[in-house]
Amino acid sequence: MSDWIDIASLDDIPQRGARVVKTTQGCVAVFRTADDKVYALDNSCPHKGGPLAEGIVHGASVTCPLHNWVFSLETGLAAGADEGQVATYRARVLNGRIELEAAFLAARSAA
Numbered sequence: 001m002s003d004w005i006d007i008a009s010l011d012d013i014p015q016r017g018a019r020v021v022k023t024t025q026g027c028v029a030v031f032r033t034a035d036d037k038v039y040a041l042d043n044s045c046p047h048k049g050g051p052l053a054e055g056i057v058h059g060a061s062v063t064c065p066l067h068n069w070v071f072s073l074e075t076g077l078a079a080g081a082d083e084g085q086v087a088t089y090r091a092r093v094l095n096g097r098i099e100l101e102a103a104f105l106a107a108r109s110a111a
């Protein structure tokens with residue numbers, strides 16, 4: 001059984017928007033889709049370090065604001081790029097609150 005850490009109300013993130021959660025090992029972008037699903041990815045694009053949380057959310061993807069690389073919110077894979085992927089982390093909505101899996105935060109802190 002996983003432990004979860006409450007990070008925000010679902011209403012704190014607009015639909016098709018994002019919020020940055022700071023950890024000791026870097027920033028995580030938490031995204032909310034138009035149908036209220038939440039996803040958590042590394043905030044930094046592997047191409048040029050663009051802040052993915054400032055990108056455009058469309059469907060289950062986000063477009064990097066710097067050079068338009070498109071990443072799957074589900075897998076972290078870049079679409080149409082020769083290579084590129086960002087780490088994904090488990091996130092969920094429970095009783096209107098967004099939670100991240102605690103094991104992910106512990107793993108990031110220990111890295």
